[in-house]
Amino acid sequence: EIIITPKMSFGTGHHATTTLMLESMRQNNCAGKKVADFGTGTGILAILAEKMNAEKVLAIDCDDWSIENARENFEKNKCGKIQLIKEDHFPVSGKWDMILANVNRQVILSNMKNFHQNLNNGGLLIISGILQEDKTETERSAFAESFLTDNIKQKNNWLCMSFKKEGIV
Numbered sequence: 001e002i003i004i005t006p007k008m009s010f011g012t013g014h015h016a017t018t019t020l021m022l023e024s025m026r027q028n029n030c031a032g033k034k035v036a037d038f039g040t041g042t043g044i045l046a047i048l049a050e051k052m053n054a055e056k057v058l059a060i061d062c063d064d065w066s067i068e069n070a071r072e073n074f075e076k077n078k079c080g081k082i083q084l085i086k087e088d089h090f091p092v093s094g095k096w097d098m099i100l101a102n103v104n105r106q107v108i109l110s111n112m113k114n115f116h117q118n119l120n121n122g123g124l125l126i127i128s129g130i131l132q133e134d135k136t137e138t139e140r141s142a143f144a145e146s147f148l149t150d151n152i153k154q155k156n157n158w159l160c161m162s163f164k165k166e167g168i169v
Contacts, residue, residue, distance in 0.1 A: 017128040020153050020160030021045055021102045024126045027151075028098065028162075030054040036096045036118075038111065039103035039129075043070030043082070049100070050079045057081050058096075062088035090114040102128045109141045116145040119165045124150060128160040135159055 025045065030052035037046040040059035049057045059074075059082050061067055067086050074082050085091070090099070090111040099115050101108055108127050115125050125147060130138050132154065138161060139149065147163035154160075 016155040016158040017102050017160065018044065020155055020158065021100060021126060021128050022048060024151065024153065024160050024162055025049065025052065025100070028124055028126070030098065033097035034058075034095070034120075035098045035100065036060065036090075036094075038090050038099065038101040038115075039107065040070050040084070041066050041102075043073045043079075043084075045100045045102065046070070046082050047073065047077045047079055049098075050081050051077075054081070054098075057083070058094070059084045060087050060091070062086060090118065092117060094118060095120045097123050099123070099125045100127075101125070104129045105131070105134045105138065108138065112141045112145050116147065116165060121165055123165045125163045125165070126160065127163075128158065130159040130161060132157045132159060135161075 025048055030049045032055050034056040035049040035054040036058040038060045040046050040061045043059055046057050046059040059070055071084055092114055096118055097120050099119055119125060142163045148166055150162040150164045152161050
C-alpha cells in the first residue's frame, strides 16, 4: 500500500501512464538494484522501488512543488533510502540498473543520451508519457543510443516502453 497526497504534482497511480509504469515495475525485479526515477512528481514510482527492496533510489524533479510534495510522500510512506534532488535533466553521474521516466516525449528524447550513459550494461529504461503516435520517433531515438526494445504496453492512447542496454560480451 502506498499513500499519496498529490497536491500540485503528477502521479497518483490513476492516470494511464502511471498505471503502466507501476505494472512494468512489478514485472521487473527492483530488489537489490539501483533505481533512478526521473520526473518523480509525487514520488510514487520511487516509493514503489523502495518497497520492492531496491538497494538505492534516486528521485529527480525540476519543480519545487513536486520536490516538496515527494518529500512529504516519502515521509508518509516511511521511506528512508530515497535521495531526492532538483534537476531539469538526467544527471550524468552514477550508474543505475533501472531508470524510470514518466514525463513527456520531448523531455525523454532530450535525455536519451544521458539515460544510456548512466545505465549499467543489462540495465532497463522504462518510459511513459508517450502517445501512440510518438512511438516511431521514440524508438528511433532509443535505437540511436543502441537500446533494444524490451517491452511495449498500451492503455488508451498512452504507451509505456521498456528498453534494455545490451551488455558487452
